[in-house]
Amino acid sequence: MSNDTTPRSNFIRDLVEEDVATNRFGRPVTTRFPPEPNGFPHIGHVKSIVLNFGLAREFGGRCNLRFDDTNPFTEDIKYVEAMRRDIAWLGYEPDAVYYASDYFEQLYEFAELLVTKGKAYVDSQTDEEIRANRGTVTTPGTNSPYRDRTPDENLDLLRRMKAGEFPDGAHVLRARIDMAHPNMIMRDPLLLRIRHAHHYRRGDAWCVFPLYDFAHGLSDAIEGITRSLCTLEFKDNRDIYDWLVRECGFTDHPPTQIEFARLELDYTLLSKRKLLRLVNEGLVSGWDDPRMPTISGIRRRGVTPEALRNFAEAVGVARKPARTELATFEHYVRDDLNMRVPRVMCVLKPLKVVLTNWPAGQVDELEAPYYPHDVPLEGSRTVPFSGELWIERDDFMEDPPKKFFRLAPGREVRLRYGYLITCQEVVKDAAGEIVELRCTYDPATRGGDAPDGRRVQGTIHWVSAAHAVDCEVRLYDKLFTVPNPDHGDGSVMESDDDTPADFLRFLNPESLVVVPHAKVEPSVARDPIGTRYQFERTGYFVSDPVDATPERLVFNRTVTLRDSWAKVAAK
Structure with a gap:
């Protein structure tokens, strides 16, 4: 799949355009997308993917996929595979795939270089002591008692750290910069730490692992x-990025870091740590649960890669953080699906309709178009029509209020693509529940129009009871009940830790409603699993690619036909 979307003008694109015009770097535009393989990629990553790959494509450059795999405790090959699969599904192909773990040897050599230059030292303080001595934004930090070790002492300790002589936490390698620096990140930041752990790619070969700041800029420099x-959130890290790149000898057109606002989407969490908690505690069915903001979950819900890319482009790239309304995302999903998916009929809450004047045993085959007139696609199918039908229970009211234009006793409505029918009798069970409607149809109104020109205000959908296919319909909605689950109602900042009193209390108990015995028209039984539809008057749906089979149809709701929460939010 190709992506023809051209990035919209933004301040980063303008800078890159100027770089190309002036040949600032002396080499083609080269970007990278550097995810940590510690969770499935989510919709926030889509913005970065579209930006990095899009700029490289627009300016004839390169974009690398580089996994920042420097923490052996949290990383797994399944996350690498998910990232590569999702990037390909979005329509991009990296020019090269790298791993920070590819550079462990080079990074260690840089560590020895810094030690030899007197720009780094081995600190034997505990983590708690290092934190306590860092100071505050208004007070300088305190030099480590080990800061003045000689280069030879530091080199000996560093090599013994690499050889595995010391336990976790015994020593760390720190940059030797300035403990009174106004940017606290520059107060002798940590570069290497001891971790006796199995790495998913390097096995047990390494026990000293680089921290993010050490690996990030130098990996960029190595790759050009x-x-x-x-x-x-990495704005303050730019100082250590530049310092390390410069001190390690990359002085000829070095890479430069520039920051932009991340995507923040209402009713959504984009923290992989918190998403992992939802998975581990069984609050969702997995990383690909259609309620999850992961690319896998969004894909399973039926959203197309084109809709995601269009949304990312529309959100744009800015210098200041801002939240995006979920309605904006849903708009781009509807806008995309509206122009590509067929319309079919599905009844979620069936109510039996018996046409008392229908000829016994007769079955009509009615022609029904798949697409409305404003969609530049053609196609139709035949739908069977018989004397017993299913309609939506919500399309009938025994004592309707004003402006209810659907079926009611004595009222005539239009059946989509079918006939005009009039309700003559309501049948109830012993408990007073309506179980059947007895109606008459007008044979002269095949196709839904009355030859005498009489006007009928209501049109409802239906399926033939004898021909309908049973299916399960899963109605997915927002995963949280408040726009910002980290902040609650906005008046109190919620805890960011993993205690029970945080974001979990805002989980939406109705984020998934399963309708087990819906009735869908038989035409869909011929379609492959994964086909997308608009269920008329209901919403956009997809045949679930995981659970659906030809013998057991399961449909996931992608999005409603309109923003159903707008009125709720207004209230």
């Missing part, structure tokens, strides 16, 4: 990256 595009 031009612009390193990061989100705003």
Whole structure:
């Protein structure tokens, strides 16, 4: 699949355009997308993927996929596979695939270089002591008692750390910069730490692992990256990025970091740590649960890669953080599906209709178009029509209020593509529940129009009872009940830790409603699993690619036909 979407103008694109015009870096535009393989990619990553791959494509450059796999405790090959699969599904192919773990040897050599230059030292303080001595934004930090070790002492300790002589936490390698620096990240940041753990790619060969700041900029420099595009939380890290790149000898057109605002989407969490908690605690069915904001979950819900790319482009790239309304995302999903998916009929809450004047045993085959007139696609199918039908229970009211234009006692309505029918009798069970409607049809109104020109306000959908296919319909909705689950109602900042009193209390108990015995028209039984539809008057759906089979149809709701929460939010 190709992506023809051209990135919209933004401040990063303008900078890259200027770089190309002036040949600032002396090499083609080279970007990278550097995810950590510690969870499935989510919709927030889509913005970065579209930006990095899009810029490289637009300016004839390169974009690398590089996994920042420096933490052996949290990483797994399944996350690597998910990332590669999702990037391909979005329509992109990296020019090269790298791993930070590819550079462990080079990074260690840089560590020895820094030690030899007196720019790094081995600190034997505990983590708690290091934190306590870092100072605050208003007070300088305190030098480590080990800061003045000689280069020879530091080199000996560093090599013994690499050889595995020391336990976890015994020593760390720190940059030797300035403990009074106004940017606290520059107060002798940690570069290497001891971790006796199995790495999913390097096995047990390494026990000293680089921290993010050490691996990030130097990996960019090794790969010849031009612009390193990061989100705003890494703005303060730019100083250590530049310092390390310079001190390690990359002085000829080095890469430069630039930051942009990350995607923040209402009713959604984009923390992989918190998403992992939802998975591990069984609050969702997995990383690909259609309620999850992961690309896998969004794909399973029926969203197309084109809709995701269009949404990412529409959100744009800015310098200041801002939240995006979920309605904006849903708009681009509807806008995309509206122009590509067929319309079919499915009844979620069936109510039996018996046409008392229908000829016994007769079955009509009615022609029904798949697409409305404003969609530039053609196609139709025949739908069977018989004397017993299913309609939506919500399309009938025994004592209707004003402006209810659907079926009611004595009222005539239009059956979509079918006939005009009039309700003559309501049948109830012993408990007073309506179980059947007895109606008459007008044979002269085949196709839904009355030859005498009489006007009928209501049109409802239906399926033939004898021909309908049983199916399960899963109605997915927002995973959380508040726009910002980290902040609750906005008045109190919620805890960011993993205690029971945080975001979980805002989980939406109705984020999934399963309708086990819906009735869908028989035409869909011929379609392959994964086909998308608009169920008329109901919403957009997809045949579930995981659970559906030809013998057991399961449909996931992708999105409603309109923003059903707009009125709720207004109230």
